[in-house]
Amino acid sequence: MTLLKSKLKEIFSKAKQQQREVVFLCIGSDRYIGDSLGPLIGSMMLENGISRPVHGTLEEPVHAFNLKLALKDIHKKNENPILISIDASLGTKEQVGDVLFKEGPLVPGKALKKMLPEVGDYHFQGIVNYLDPFPSSQFLNDTRLHTVMKLAKLITQIIIDSDKEE
Template identity: 60%
Template sequence: MEPKGEEINCLALKVKEIIQSSGCQNEDVIFLCIGSDRSVGDSLGPLVGTMLKEHTVPYRVYGTLENPVHAFNLKDTLKKIKKQFKKPLIFSVDACLGNQNQVGYVFLKDGPLVPGKALKKVLPEVGDYHITGMVNYIDPLPTMQFLNDTRLYTVMNLAKTIVKIITQASGETSGIK
């Protein structure tokens, strides 16, 4: 299920309002895109990060296909951010698993993201807000299997949608259709 234009506009407006009400300058707004390009389902974050950099959004972007932020370097990345910024506004971006009828949906939620939760990984909570894309659903099979069985088409559509939301929020026009 692909989000409709009005849903994208609504989420973009919410992101813009959050950024404006934070009082942060653009350079203190961070999109922390979490995931690994070694699994299709987990590649949403690095894809979004790469696309944001290509669109040259005015915000800081961590986590790209070239330099992903994942379970093994998340803590170090957070230390770098804490050292470099006094009080940044952090949006975490990650893939998530859930109900079958929600695959393809994008969620914007208040509060930190708990990365790796579906895979029972213990990682630090990250972000003031988080944007997740439902890449697949949970079934009785081992959860990791569902990240590996995720369709690249679904992940790409979610990445394009999230990038469209963020570029609209920044006031830029996105060339993504």
């Protein structure tokens, strides 16, 4: 996690030098436990006083139906932002509970075969469940709240710690 915090601090520092705003886009819906990771993190970041713009909370989630509108809003309010997107993801059984952080865009809804725009200059993925032979919609319903909360707290803490130390 120390490596991840230093990477985020580096991104924050680079953004400051380039006079660009770092914006967080937390994707998901509070209607499915497995898809609530993004909105949970968005709400937790705001509760912890993050100094950067956050889009996507439990109160106002950003999901498949309003993602394009949210992106328009972000780019209208922030000239050339550095966008860090956050979403729940499916992986292997061994990956459940892992946090991935990558440079480049996130493809939301990919596991459920949804056609949504790629988002983010960087992205976090929290592996909330694994692919199983059940119908795809079951993955989100069968995800444990404990796993989602644990990932949400971990990712939020990494971001908040990096933001405070910047």
